[in-house]
Amino acid sequence: MIRIAVDLMGGDHGPKVIVPGVAKALERHPEIRFTLFGLEAECLAVLKNFPALLEASTFVSCEIAVSMDDKPSQALRHGRYRSSMWRSIEAVKTGDADVCVSAGNTGALMAMSRFCLRTMANIDRPAIAAIWPTLRGESIVLDVGATIGADAQQLIDFTMMGAAMARALFEIEKPTVGLLNIGVEEVKGMEEIKEAGRLIREAAMPSFDYYGFVEGGDLGKGTVDVVVTEGFVGNVALKTAEGTARQIGGYLRAAMSRTLMARIGYFFAKGAFDLLREKMDPGKVNGGVFLGLNGIVIKSHGGADIDGFAAAVDVGYDMVRNGLKSKIEHDLNLYHTRRSALAVPAVDSSSS
């Protein structure tokens, strides 16, 4: 049995999209048991149409819904202990749930998650990992905006956590990992990336293959399973890619409606266009994973539709089923053991 806490109040659409999304995920994974948090009147009105979900769930009535434009500090001030967002995170802390899923605003969700769950031992800062559709399938990119800036040790932490997540999500034994860099030779700066690369290579971890540096163009190509970068760059890259996809979608629609011939062509190729739309649909691949906290929190796109929210619940399900948290802990411990082992002879030889 996998126990998932869901904040029904978040996102652009609230319970009327989230509840059917959860119901859809339950159809795929009947062994899930849900604890659902939300404002009673609004939620029960929708929930009563999903008897199977009601059967598999406990509903917890909350006093407050965090709004999509609450600042993190506001959300913490007003919503701590009593909002649906807080209480769904808290269910992970108390052990009543294995994972929490929310479509609420990212800043508030991260602030509450940090405050409630705290960072893991050996981890300075949490990261948000995005699942990135690529020509080869999917990759994981982190951090996409939990914090700004990262030193070498933080990039190494992101590497360990991302690799563990790839093993849990893609069910592969040895994912490949790259550090995002720019290809201009001999440009000064970004010593922290070079340093992180050196240390990761030295540690020769058995849990992933370190590929080296990758560039922005490698993201869509799917050159590696995990791309590691600091939050500002990761966030800009993610939004740039989403924006470029929308831009090309716009060009395509304009081109296909411009002439009669194009419209005839569109009619014949409609199946192909539907397939393309599905490929490009951000809702199909949904669920940012908060890593580095004492508990797993999944952030759904605020604008996700029913399928999108169900996909985010699926990600949470996979993370629990495949033991993400213990994988991260194991790898972090192994890394620090290896580092100490590497450090000792280095000191010995220099002092001899």
Next chain:
Amino acid sequence: MIRIAVDLMGGDHGPKVIVPGVAKALERHPEIRFTLFGLEAECLAVLKNFPALLEASTFVSCEIAVSMDDKPSQALRHGRYRSSMWRSIEAVKTGDADVCVSAGNTGALMAMSRFCLRTMANIDRPAIAAIWPTLRGESIVLDVGATIGADAQQLIDFTMMGAAMARALFEIEKPTVGLLNIGVEEVKGMEEIKEAGRLIREAAMPSFDYYGFVEGGDLGKGTVDVVVTEGFVGNVALKTAEGTARQIGGYLRAAMSRTLMARIGYFFAKGAFDLLREKMDPGKVNGGVFLGLNGIVIKSHGGADIDGFAAAVDVGYDMVRNGLKSKIEHDLNLYHTRRSALAVPAVDSSSS
């Protein structure tokens, strides 16, 4: 008359693509006079097929061609004074040409340009400005990789230079300018972006409208005419967008060849697809502009085809014709005058 120096040896294809590209630009702008730099045997073999270009050009035989994988330091060591790249930049320095165009490797071209032309008064660091296709037309994005990291003053310099370039390239009087940031509220860091935004707003320059912060998703949308960021982020964003366009192109090709119906549809809509391909073709919009040096250098994509190289020459032509250099100098002087004017009362009031 506009005088353009061209390095015939750069790029993936060398003179056999660059020479026809230059010839094409000449057809559009017969008033250009070219000075062409390259290895004699290789270049003259191609040039002899373009009598009109020969007529409008002086060919200067050089001893060395900088290779596409030379490191900047190698290129400077071996190619200074005698490579086609160096000599085409030098023609701008000596005043024999108004602008230089090269498809050579970016690192070497920037290193040589800095060394030969030096940065302008009041400018610490040069920037590379890219022309970015958007849903609304085109925008300018800088820096896309000349240097890594930028403090508030450097971001302000980029802003002034980018706005001047927008006026020269788009021939608009008051372009809009935004600073690239991430939308997560209250995240610590990036004080330099906030500081730059504050100072730019305060200066209330008559040469552009300061829009405020923009995000990665605004790049493809074309929210502003000029997007300012430091080189690492700009480079990752540029390559991510190009990669995403290739990725979607890949999806589209796969979708359109999958079924008979799709292939029939493709046949009817071929004109529309050609239009789309043209929109997405990075060669149509080509020419990174080096800003902040005592002279203008245009960097063509290494992989540009004949049309692509001609487009890069066009950019150089527009920059000269519309007085880019004097626009930048004028705006920088105005900004520094305003800053001093703003600074004086501030000091007065605090000491009173």
